[in-house]
Amino acid sequence: xxxxxxxxxxxxxxxxxxxxxxxxxxxxxxxxxxxxxxxxxxxxxxxxxxxxxxxxxxxxxxxxxxxxxxxxxxxxxxxxxxxxxxx
Numbered sequence: 192x193x194x195x196x197x198x199x200x201x202x203x204x205x206x207x208x209x210x211x212x213x214x215x216x217x218x219x220x221x222x223x224x225x226x227x228x229x230x231x232x233x234x235x236x237x238x239x240x241x242x243x244x245x246x247x248x249x250x251x252x253x254x255x256x257x258x259x260x261x262x263x264x265x266x267x268x269x270x271x272x273x274x275x276x277x278x
Contacts, residue, residue, distance in 0.1 A: 206269040217263045224256050 200208050228249055235242045242248075 204271075206271050210267070210269045213263045213267060217259055220256060220259055224252050228252065 202208055202212060231242055231245050231248060235245045
């Protein structure tokens with residue numbers, strides 16, 4: 192069941208919606224990491240040594256995922272922005 196939003200979505204001016212979008216994006220990236228990583232190690236287990244860069248790919252992707260998590264959960268500013276009308 193898809194998430195329901197109680198009002199008309201406006202990502203530019205709606206901080207809770209932007210926060211939800213960022214977290215859904217992060218969840219999709221976690222799923223992609225799990226898919227690629229499990230596939231690499233599955234084939235590496237079946238045929239040992241066939242993927243010599245398995246550790247490098249795993250740790251590189253994990254590092255990128257950790258940086259993304261730090262941004263989404265610690266750095267991103269979801270406070271409402273004031274619009275300057277040009278006084």
